[in-house]
Amino acid sequence: MKKFGFKITPWEVKGKIDYERLIKEFGVQRITKDIIEKIKELVGEVHPLIYRGIFFAHRDFDRILEEYEKGKKFFLYTGRAPGKSSMHIAHLIPFLLCKWLQEKFEANFYIEIPDEEKFLAKKVDSIEELRENVKKDILHLSALGLDPDRTFIFKTTEFISKLYRPAVLIARHITYSMARATFGFTGETSIGLIFYPALQIAPTFFERNRCLIPCGIDQDPYFRLQRDIAPKLGYPKTAELLNKLIWGLEGPGSKMSASKPETAIFLEGDPEREARKIFEAFTGGGGSLKEHREKGGRPEVCSVFYYYSILFEPDEEKLRERYNRCRSGELICGDCKQELFERIKKFLENHQRKLKSAEKMKEKYMYDGKLAKRMWEWEFSL
């Protein structure tokens, strides 16, 4: 998929992303005002990640809402592939939206931990390299306060006993040509990674209800395949809520990159040290204090403002005020950063406190909770 100036597959995102073109090329729908109104009508409020356009596109989310209105349930599914480093705050985005959707819509939520994917994708040399971060990532997710009876977290290598049967049915419908066209596989790709899409698609068949997947737009190729296959197996096409790729601290289009620790704020490690990274972040401030006071800042391109908007300022009124005070030059970068630093530090301290009881919660999410127990007894049927 190297069609336009950028490249986007589940393994690689390169170049500056033109989301307008992406919507057209991927054939996804924009999240409209009507949809936002409908959410409000149904559950009384709308999550900032949606109305602020971080989740900007969807497939069949309107249908999910229509069906819900008629009394039909849906379930949530997303995943986290452990890699060389453990999670940073940008990784939380889909999970935080899922938590909100779970609460508001009383939906079951399935979290796949593909603990072999990065090994098959040759991002690490041994599967042992991933082991520590598999544990850590599951703990981070277990600290988010998800509903213990409506959440199931599973590792692919462990839940394979249940995943493999649906994956076989799915795999039968995916030829190598399709997989190559969708994911950009080459002759050098391992046969394990070639099969992997079937394992990522399989959880969309965990229930007879429609599945809703909040995830990064880079994961859409998997679920496009799901939507081709599902009707052939008599299951509903999965719906998707797609977020833009989350910026790192180097400004618009930059990434929180595990290989460049200064660009990412990790959930583990000393909260103060992690939060301090914000002081080196790219901002939309003027070149000098004088210039800033005179001309004002540009919050649109500012990493600091961006992090307020996606995670650290849920209040819309206050965010707008911050925006205006920056634009007018009233709010200076130093103060704005200092406040974000404090919020991030507090957020991390709070998260790390919750991590202490996450081990116990983890057991619920993975094995003992109501949904987990049901899934360990589940058999896929057509």
Added chain:
Amino acid sequence: MKKFGFKITPWEVKGKIDYERLIKEFGVQRITKDIIEKIKELVGEVHPLIYRGIFFAHRDFDRILEEYEKGKKFFLYTGRAPGKSSMHIAHLIPFLLCKWLQEKFEANFYIEIPDEEKFLAKKVDSIEELRENVKKDILHLSALGLDPDRTFIFKTTEFISKLYRPAVLIARHITYSMARATFGFTGETSIGLIFYPALQIAPTFFERNRCLIPCGIDQDPYFRLQRDIAPKLGYPKTAELLNKLIWGLEGPGSKMSASKPETAIFLEGDPEREARKIFEAFTGGGGSLKEHREKGGRPEVCSVFYYYSILFEPDEEKLRERYNRCRSGELICGDCKQELFERIKKFLENHQRKLKSAEKMKEKYMYDGKLAKRMWEWEFSL
């Protein structure tokens, strides 16, 4: 692999097979007199399938014997992929040799039942089509009198909980290019079949000892890959004992084909009716009785003589006598067929009698026997 006048992959065998060229092209070794002598020295006798050249080639079988002589154990592994029809007598060949090897060398024996392979290979339209024959095939194998504490029979979709981890390690070492070159995959191949070789290779890592695989030469491509990968994972290269493709009733080079029931003698069905098929078999007899008496027959190309030699006349002296009486014209086809008919009928009746207690044996082989129990607790480690 369409290098010479015939094509041989695990899914397709076409054309008349030149075994001399196959030995060279595949790079396998002929089973020599020295090897036969060594077997005799070690266990006191040699199985007819070996000294009669049905098993004609090997990889590292000499090493297996050397290591055994020094007190080092090996284990046996082979498989049966259920298809549209259940098993016929030609399918028994590797299993009968394994049974003998298991007894003589006190070896553990692992039998893989890839109950999804033919579905992924698009030989059937639904996986349900295979279900009945999966059950039947396992029962047939459970009726062979294998050692219940040294045999483990497993279905891939069921044992996937244990198979997947080693398969991931294996798959990481197999690129699509390698798999395409080895198996002739195309763009139309399903991604499930592309991954499948990793699942067929995985059981060679069930023990730290060397694995010995008696199988048809068409299965060699899988294990050639195993021999590339095993040293990288710190495991021994698997050894192989390779049999020529077993003729059907239409003479040399013909197949027992499930789609042409007249060419195959099935283990199920009325024993008399199945055995009767031998009367229509291609023989090496003269055109007329007079001609046969004068010129003699050609046992080399005779399906009837062939079936005596592979399954129904273990006594070498008696087989030679039969050969000579045919060559001289003394033994006529009608009598020779009648005798084979009776032996086959008796064999099938006997087998079907044993089938009645096979259900109980099956539980041992799959779940309750000593080896089965151990395997359900086994964890793959590097």
